[in-house]
Amino acid sequence: MRISKYNLSMNPESLANLFKALSEPTRVRILVLLLNKGELCVCDLVDTLALSQSVISRHLAYLRNNDIVVARREGVWMYYQLSNYAQS
Numbered sequence: 820m821r822i823s824k825y826n827l828s829m830n831p832e833s834l835a836n837l838f839k840a841l842s843e844p845t846r847v848r849i850l851v852l853l854l855n856k857g858e859l860c861v862c863d864l865v866d867t868l869a870l871s872q873s874v875i876s877r878h879l880a881y882l883r884n885n886d887i888v889v890a891r892r893e894g895v896w897m898y899y900q901l902s903n904y905a906q907s
Contacts (some may be wrong), residue, residue, distance in 0.1 A: 836885050845870065846878050850901070853888065858900040 840846055848868060852859060864875045879899055882888040889902045 837887070840882060840885050840887055843878065843881075845874070846882060849875070849878055849882065850887070853899065853901050858898050860896045860898050862896065864899075 841850075845868070849864060852864065852867060856863075861872060861875055861879065864870075864879075865872050868875065879888060879890070879897075883890055883899075886902050888899045890897050890899050892898075
């Protein structure tokens with residue numbers, strides 16, 4: 820489901836989870852950065868948002884658990900981008 824569109828085929832629980840994810844300003848800021856820049860590592864988000872790594876990681880975990888972002892590991896770094904679900 821594209822974040823900018825309402826998808827009538829979404830069940831109410833999934834839609835509520837999406838709105839809950841978007842109800843937190845830090846998560847919205849993370850999503851805007853990922854929309855504009857594509858894939859980013861946690862370190863980029865920490866620098867840009869001026870928040871601790873633990874705060875950023877907690878929000879990314881929430882977004883990942885709700886299938887809004889996906890992660891990949893490269894060495895010690897974790898990189899995040901919007902999931903296909905969030906882009907469709």
